[in-house]
Amino acid sequence: MTGSERGGGRALLIGNSRWHWAQRQDHDLRVDHGPPEPGRIGNDPPVWAAVGPVPESLMAHQDLRIRLEDVPLPKAPPWLGVDRALGAWMAWRCSQEQQLDCSRGLLLVDAGTVLSLTRVTADGCFGGGQLIPGYRLQLQAMAEGTLGLPSTPEVPNNDALQEVFPQQTVAAMQRGVLEAMLASIAAAQQHAQGLLWICGGDAALLKKHWTGATKLLQLEGDLQLQALLSLGAGLSSGRDR
Template structure:
């Protein structure tokens, strides 16, 4: 069975094509028409779409006649899931957080998992050993931290994230405004996540940590303890939800 999932985020719409249980292809699309072309090219039988930005219905409508099976829009709080969801307001839960939880429960079963999803926002979410999604935290991502300092002040400049090489050599103690802002945003984010990891590990000694998201590479060598790097965790979770709904 060939299936297609789409994760519509705040900065990009990323798709994953699965052949059976394996992720065969991943990429990005900019418009519903581009998604339709991908669905036709890979001959997708079923499609699941999830969005944390604009509603996915327009994207779903563009697939009319291009898919032989079901086109499902993931609606947290309504769409059946392969895990339990203990979130107090399930309808407000971001589809990306939900999908990552499903993926983590499938890939790391039988133990509590903390998912660190480092994207536009940094989400740290906990899945219990029995696969129940419990909730977590949402904080500004790396770019958002830099943008906020510029936006909410009169004199702090707008900075881009440094290259991978410059991030490695970034001093803890900034010696000018630029390096002080970068240190606060980047080193501060790492310290924040490591602090959360320490607290969660005290509560859950057998905790596994799954790292995902567009900025996962930045955090990979900076987080303490053993980390599972699962860069396509959201796509894998969306696929598990799709399989759960189409059999």
């Protein structure tokens, strides 16, 4: 029995604040993201990985869990988050399959709760990275850490983000955070000099406002879920539960 059959052709990545689902249907991949929904796990659990709290209903299915040691990313240290490893390995694999120029490696930007920058070397090994607060986490920190700054909407105001120097406070906060993220990516990419992959919930936002070179830019929002399904297909039905 293949891992995808055992997982019902489904994958679940439990993130810090949201759950990320994938369903393989023939040659299509359906994905969705939202708050934790343990009821969706059902009687035929998906292949899964976690960096956030794991519900009891999944703890009994360790045979379907993808751990860091299951991800074929050479030189990955034992403390590396499995989500970063999944994304970095899949970005490298996709680059190879698409015959992209990997002579300088790649930099994976995962724009989630945390903005993680993960470097993969030219020989496909983990090459370190950087971690900074993500878009919503930075806005939340400003609102909670000051008396005068307000809470901001969950969804970015695209009209407000068109202004470099907005007059409204919320728009100024949103634009400032966006500029900080873009500057961090640009500085890291200047050092890395290789392919630039962007994934995660805010990937489209970053790509829309990216003003750097686009020749090396690759956008793929769901690399980790693709990696889970791929690795899940190789799980043995005899794994320890």
